[in-house]
Amino acid sequence: MNRSVKEYRTGLLLVLPAFILVFFILFLPTLNTFRLSFSHFKFPRGVQGSNGLQNYIYILKDREFLQSFLNTINFAAVSVLFEVLFGIFLAVIINKAFIGRGLVRTVILFPWVLPTALNAIVWRWLFNTDFGFINSMLRTLHIISTNINWLGKIPLAMNSMISVAIWKTSSFIALMVLTGLQTIPMQVYEAAEIDGASRQQQFLKITVPLIIPSILLALLFRSMDALRSFELPFSLTQGGPAGSTQTLSLFGYRQFFQYLKFDLGAVVSVVQFLFILVLGILYIRLLRRDES
Amino acid sequence: MERFLTALFLIVTLAALPLSASGGDEGSENISVQIGISTREVGAAMPSMIERFEAENPGISVEWNKVPGVPNDQHTLYVTNLAARSDKPDVMAVDVIWPGEFIANGWAEPLNEYFSEDFFDQYLDGMMNSVTRDGQYYGVPLYTNAIHFFYRKDLLDKYGLEPPSTWEEMIQQAQLIQEKENNPDLVGYISMWAQIEGLFMNYLQFLWGAGGQFFNTSGKAEVNTAEGIKALGTMVDMIYKNGIAPESILTYKPNDAMALFRQGRAVFMVVQDFVWPMLNADDSPVKGEVVMDRVPYFKGNENTDTVCMGGWILVMNPNSENKEAAARLIESLTSEQSGIELGTLAGSMPARKGMENNRQLLSEYPIAETLYKDFAVGDVRPSARLGSNYSEVSHIMQKEVHAALLQQKSPAEALDDAQQQIDALLN
Numbered sequence: 253m254n255r256s257v258k259e260y261r262t263g264l265l266l267v268l269p270a271f272i273l274v275f276f277i278l279f280l281p282t283l284n285t286f287r288l289s290f291s292h293f294k295f296p297r298g299v300q301g302s303n304g305l306q307n308y309i310y311i312l313k314d315r316e317f318l319q320s321f322l323n324t325i326n327f328a329a330v331s332v333l334f335e336v337l338f339g340i341f342l343a344v345i346i347n348k349a350f351i352g353r354g355l356v357r358t359v360i361l362f363p364w365v366l367p368t369a370l371n372a373i374v375w376r377w378l379f380n381t382d383f384g385f386i387n388s389m390l391r392t393l394h395i396i397s398t399n400i401n402w403l404g405k406i407p408l409a410m411n412s413m414i415s416v417a418i419w420k421t422s423s424f425i426a427l428m429v430l431t432g433l434q435t436i437p438m439q440v441y442e443a444a445e446i447d448g449a450s451r452q453q454q455f456l457k458i459t460v461p462l463i464i465p466s467i468l469l470a471l472l473f474r475s476m477d478a479l480r481s482f483e484l485p486f487s488l489t490q491g492g493p494a495g496s497t498q499t500l501s502l503f504g505y506r507q508f509f510q511y512l513k514f515d516l517g518a519v520v521s522v523v524q525f526l527f528i529l530v531l532g533i534l535y536i537r538l539l540r541r542d543e544s
Numbered sequence: 545m546e547r548f549l550t551a552l553f554l555i556v557t558l559a560a561l562p563l564s565a566s567g568g569d570e571g572s573e574n575i576s577v578q579i580g581i582s583t584r585e586v587g588a589a590m591p592s593m594i595e596r597f598e599a600e601n602p603g604i605s606v607e608w609n610k611v612p613g614v615p616n617d618q619h620t621l622y623v624t625n626l627a628a629r630s631d632k633p634d635v636m637a638v639d640v641i642w643p644g645e646f647i648a649n650g651w652a653e654p655l656n657e658y659f660s661e662d663f664f665d666q667y668l669d670g671m672m673n674s675v676t677r678d679g680q681y682y683g684v685p686l687y688t689n690a691i692h693f694f695y696r697k698d699l700l701d702k703y704g705l706e707p708p709s710t711w712e713e714m715i716q717q718a719q720l721i722q723e724k725e726n727n728p729d730l731v732g733y734i735s736m737w738a739q740i741e742g743l744f745m746n747y748l749q750f751l752w753g754a755g756g757q758f759f760n761t762s763g764k765a766e767v768n769t770a771e772g773i774k775a776l777g778t779m780v781d782m783i784y785k786n787g788i789a790p791e792s793i794l795t796y797k798p799n800d801a802m803a804l805f806r807q808g809r810a811v812f813m814v815v816q817d818f819v820w821p822m823l824n825a826d827d828s829p830v831k832g833e834v835v836m837d838r839v840p841y842f843k844g845n846e847n848t849d850t851v852c853m854g855g856w857i858l859v860m861n862p863n864s865e866n867k868e869a870a871a872r873l874i875e876s877l878t879s880e881q882s883g884i885e886l887g888t889l890a891g892s893m894p895a896r897k898g899m900e901n902n903r904q905l906l907s908e909y910p911i912a913e914t915l916y917k918d919f920a921v922g923d924v925r926p927s928a929r930l931g932s933n934y935s936e937v938s939h940i941m942q943k944e945v946h947a948a949l950l951q952q953k954s955p956a957e958a959l960d961d962a963q964q965q966i967d968a969l970l971n
Contacts (some may be wrong), residue, residue: 381792404795492739494947
């Protein structure tokens with residue numbers, strides 16, 4: 253009894269520094285954001301009393317907010333879908349035993365390891381209409397005769413941005429799926445082979461069901477990430493042309509740091525937070541059901 | 545044992561905290577002043593300016609915080625620091641459109657107690673207006689620049705053309721040269737029409753050149769005017785009807801335009817003057833073939849100011865711990881000697897009075913004469929009157945102008961939409 257109380261106390265003490273840190277840098281600012289979203293805020297005096305739901309009404313009526321919201325969903329849905337498809341494809345390849353597998357596994361991760369902002373700047377030059385590598389290559393190969401305006405057309409600019417995201421993060425999904433693939437014992441496949449199952453049947457009936465938890469986990473991480481995408485549109489297009497690649501995070505950033513409207517920026521953050529929270533709960537439900 | 549371990553852990557953790565906070569300063573009596581300024585327009589001159597200051601002020605060392613070159617990024621950086629009451633940077637170079645907001649928020653130290661009235665009188669009046677409030681001065685102008693018109697003299701000479709002074713002439717000449725040269729890689733006109741601040745400045749130049757103004761005579765922001773529609777309509781036509789500007793212009797920032805023009809792939813260009821040294825560098829394919837001039841106007845509007853001016857101001861951080869040293873640095877960087885270095889080494893024109901007659905500047909940087917001549921037909925963005933709403937108004941204009949340039953809306957629709965949003969914001 254005495255010993256367990258002692259242990260309990262020691263445990264508390266050990267956790268305390270981390271808890272204090274998390275409380276001050278995570279929990280408190282989150283609460284403050286909620287409070288801000290219901291306040292009237294004016295620089296530099298700060299909060300000037302409550303504003304009820306006025307901030308929310310103002311933002312929800314804003315056409316640019318709606319556009320950014322739809323852009324974000326478009327970006328997240330399409331990029332995550334293709335990332336998962338490519339990710340599974342890559343994972344199946346690098347799960348096979350072949351010469352130089354270690355090297356291939358490393359190379360595949362390169363785009364993911366590089367910072368997004370850096371990627372975006374590199375791609376901005378690659379996509380440049382008049383002296384970019386992509387158009388120059390396509391012209392040399394006689395695939396196109398006039399330059400394609402990758403980042404200056406609607407909806408092409410959004411598609412270009414999505415392709416950069418897919419290029420960058422498919423390997424992350426591949427890594428997650430690979431861990432799932434490696435937990436499948438070889439004996440299962442051997443048994444299936446003896447029972448006369450074809451390669452295709454093996455993939456669909458054994459591989460896919462067994463890696464679904466990893467896929468769901470990858471989906472959860474990537475969807476959350478894609479829904480708060482900021483660096484990519486910021487560095488690649490700055491939201492243009494005509495706001496067609498502006499994401500919610502970029503819209504919120506403008507409210508915060510360019511217009512210094514912290515109350516409206518907080519509304520955007522809260523909306524984004526709630527949206528991602530609901531989505532996250534749904535995913536986790538799915539995961540749990542799958543496990544049981 | 546357990547208790548001992550716990551205690552040890554806590555002691556080590558707590559002891560480490562102040563360690564990370566101190567570090568540095570101890571042992572040296574040197575005062576360090578940090579200046580936040582990007583390399584973009586002053587990079588070539590800063591090292592020698594800092595060196596001279598340090599030589600003249602023993603005991604003060606300067607730390608150059610090379611902030612991002614994109615103004616919006618700089619603004620974010622400064623606002624983050626200032627809102628957190630950081631004492632760094634001690635001195636900040638700010639865009640001419642920011643002082644109103646900085647003063648209102650208490651982010652710029654009043655400078656009257658550091659300098660005399662005569663000191664402030666040395667700088668261009670227009671630039672000083674942006675830092676003056678209720679008789680207090682909150683900043684010192686470092687340099688001024690503007691958006692100018694560039695053309696390829698060799699190409700104009702080849703077809704016996706006189707340099708254009710109106711947009712109508714320019715469009716005609718661009719079409720003619722494009723047709724005669726028959727080179728699919730040559731564009732008639734290039735500028736920075738990406739959804740950035742530069743797009744709004746570009747639009748203003750067209751607007752002023754059509755005889756329009758951002759505010760109407762009673763001081764109300766009025767953008768859906770006949771002149772506005774003419775200005776925006778001309779921009780749209782330059783892409784789709786006259787075919788002199790490529791559609792990719794809608795993704796172009798100043799450096800992209802400079803790169804294309806420098807490769808000899810554009811006849812006319814409208815960007816800021818900071819590109820001049822790059823266009824005339826020894827490895828530039830168009831070296832010696834480029835002429836810089838004032839931005840054109842529309843026929844019949846000879847007397848309009850069409851050069852959109854900008855510039856950078858040095859302000860002092862009110863939280864600085866070395867204000868006296870910071871003031872000395874501001875004084876040194878805005879001195880005549882520094883101005884000459886800024887002009888000759890970096891191509892940024894000091895915002896000082898009388899520099900157009902400075903022999904040393906003119907002999908080493910002859911283009912200064914053209915620059916100051918263009919400044920004479922220059923105007924500034926409507927930032928002073930819009931105050932802290934300026935950046936949002938500018939964003940609305942960028943977005944709507946871009947929508948028209950993408951042919952999502954007609955110029956009239958785009959400007960009506962802009963008007964509606966601006967009215968909602970300002971009222």
